[in-house]
Amino acid sequence: MTFFPYRNGRLHIEDVSLDELAARVGTPFFCYSAAAMESAYTSFVRALGDLPATVCYALKANSNQAVIRTFAQLGAGADVVSEGELRRALAAGVPASKVVFAGVGKQPSEMATALDAGILQFNVESLPELEALSRIAQEKGVRAPVALRINPDVDALTHAKISTGKAENKFGIDIPSLRGFLDSAAQLPGVRIEGLAVHIGSQITDVNPYRMAFERLVALFTELRDAGWPLERLDMGGGLGIAYEGDAAPDIARYAEIVRETTKGLDAKLIFEPGRFLTGNAGLLVTRTVYVKHGTARRFAIVDAAMNDLIRPTLYDAWHDILPVAQFAAGADREPYDIVGPICESSDIFAEQRELPPVAADDLLAICSSGAYGAVMSSSYNSRPPAPEILVRGNDYAVIRPRIDYDELIGQDRLPDWLDDGQQSSEPRGAA
Numbered sequence: 001m002t003f004f005p006y007r008n009g010r011l012h013i014e015d016v017s018l019d020e021l022a023a024r025v026g027t028p029f030f031c032y033s034a035a036a037m038e039s040a041y042t043s044f045v046r047a048l049g050d051l052p053a054t055v056c057y058a059l060k061a062n063s064n065q066a067v068i069r070t071f072a073q074l075g076a077g078a079d080v081v082s083e084g085e086l087r088r089a090l091a092a093g094v095p096a097s098k099v100v101f102a103g104v105g106k107q108p109s110e111m112a113t114a115l116d117a118g119i120l121q122f123n124v125e126s127l128p129e130l131e132a133l134s135r136i137a138q139e140k141g142v143r144a145p146v147a148l149r150i151n152p153d154v155d156a157l158t159h160a161k162i163s164t165g166k167a168e169n170k171f172g173i174d175i176p177s178l179r180g181f182l183d184s185a186a187q188l189p190g191v192r193i194e195g196l197a198v199h200i201g202s203q204i205t206d207v208n209p210y211r212m213a214f215e216r217l218v219a220l221f222t223e224l225r226d227a228g229w230p231l232e233r234l235d236m237g238g239g240l241g242i243a244y245e246g247d248a249a250p251d252i253a254r255y256a257e258i259v260r261e262t263t264k265g266l267d268a269k270l271i272f273e274p275g276r277f278l279t280g281n282a283g284l285l286v287t288r289t290v291y292v293k294h295g296t297a298r299r300f301a302i303v304d305a306a307m308n309d310l311i312r313p314t315l316y317d318a319w320h321d322i323l324p325v326a327q328f329a330a331g332a333d334r335e336p337y338d339i340v341g342p343i344c345e346s347s348d349i350f351a352e353q354r355e356l357p358p359v360a361a362d363d364l365l366a367i368c369s370s371g372a373y374g375a376v377m378s379s380s381y382n383s384r385p386p387a388p389e390i391l392v393r394g395n396d397y398a399v400i401r402p403r404i405d406y407d408e409l410i411g412q413d414r415l416p417d418w419l420d421d422g423q424q425s426s427e428p429r430g431a432a
C-alpha cells in the first residue's frame with residue numbers, strides 16, 4: 001500500500017493533498033506520514049516475532065518530538081547519541097529504562113545527566129570512556145550499566161561514510177583487545193558490564209554482513225559468560241536500509257531469521273536500534289520549481305529547496321526518487337532534468353539527468369524518502385530558514401516544527417560591545 005497516493009490528479013500524503021500543505025506553510029517543507037512510520041515499526045516488530053527484543057528507535061534519523069512520541073506510544077525505547085537527544089527522548093515520553101546511550105565521545109556532563117535519569121545502558125567504545133563513566137558513577141554512588149561496543153571487523157557493504165564496523169573505523173572495541181580491556185574493566189568500581197553491542201553501519205540492504213557480525217558478537221558473549229562475566233543483553237545495533245530506488249529493499253524477514261539463527265539457545269535479552277528503516281520512507285521534502293533554465297548541455301529545474309534542507313545527495317551521493325505533484329501518465333513523454341537548489345555550491349544538486357515529465361516554473365516536486373537524515377541534518381546555510389516539518393495522520397495534520405522567521409534567524413547573532421552602535425536591526429535598512 002502506498003502512503004503517497006495520487007488523487008484527483010494531485011499527489012497526497014495519506015489523505016492530505018500536498019497543495020494544501022504548501023498553501024499552509026509555504027515551500028520547501030518536510031511532511032511525514034504517521035501511518036508509514038507505524039507500518040514500518042510494526043513490520044519490524046512482527047518480523048522479530050517472539051524474540052526477547054526491545055526496539056530502541058535511533059533518534060538521530062529524525063528527532064522531532066512528534067516523531068519520537070509516535071514510536072514511544074507503540075512501545076519503542078530510544079537510542080541516543082548526545083545529551084540533547086537524551087533530553088528529547090525523555091521529553092517525548094520515552095521511559096529512561098528503555099534508553100540506550102551510544103557514541104564514541106560522550107562527555108562527563110552527558111554521562112552524569114544520563115546516570116541521573118537512570119537509563120538502561122551506556123554503550124561504551126573505549127577504555128578512557130569506561131574510566132570516565134566509572135569515576136562519575138562512583139561520585140554519585142551508583143554503578144553504570146554498560147554494554148561494550150565491539151568492532152566486529154565486518155564490511156557492511158554500504159557507503160564508506162556510513163560504514164562503522166570495519167577495523168579502520170573509529171567505532172567500537174577491536175576484538176583482539178577485548179581481553180585486556182576486560183581485565184581493566186574488572187578494576188573499575190563504578191561500572192557493571194551487562195552486555196555487548198555492535199553497529200556495523202547504515203543503509204545496509206544486503207543483510208548477509210549482519211550474520212558475520214552477529215556470529216562474532218554471540219561467540220564473544222558466550223565466551224565471556226563462560227568466563228564468569230554476568231552478561232544479560234546483546235545490542236544488535238541498527239543500520240537496516242530502505243529502498244531509495246524502488247528495487248533494493250532489505251529483506252526484513254531474512255534479517256530476523258539471521259538474528260534468530262545466530263542467537264539461538266542464548267539466554268539473552270536483545271536490543272535493536274533501527275533509525276532510517278522506521279522513518280526514511282515515511283517522509284517527503286516538497287519543493288517548488290523557481291525557474292527552468294535551458295543550458296547548452298543540460299536542462300536545470302532550479303527549486304526552492306537546497307542542500308541545507310536535505311544534504312544526503314551532496315554528502316553521500318544519495319539517490320532520491322523525485323515525483324511531480326501533478327499526476328502524469330505512465331507513458332508520458334519525459335525529459336532529463338538536473339534538479340538543483342539555489343545555493344552557491346556546485347554540489348547543491350538533488351538529482352542529475354533525471355527523466356521527468358516536462359517541469360515548469362511553480363510546479364511542485366516531492367523528493368521522496370526524506371524522512372530520515374533530512375530535517376535533522378538541515379542547517380541555515382546561506383541564511384535560509386530550515387524547512388518546516390508537518391506530521392500527517394489520515395486527513396489530519398499538524399505543523400510539528402514551524403519555519404522560523406528572519407528576525408529569529410538573524411537575531412541569534414550578538415554584536416560585541418565594540419561593534420554595537422545601538423543600531424542593530426533585522427529590518428532592511430531604509431525600510432520605513
Ligand SMILES: *Cc1c(COP(=O)(O)O)cnc(C)c1O
Pocket residue numbers: 058060061079102103199201202203237238239240273274275276277
Ligand atoms: C546511527 C546509529 C543507529 C541508527 O542507524 P540507522 O542506519 O538509521 O538504522 C543505530 N545505532 C547506532 C549506534 C548508530 O550510530
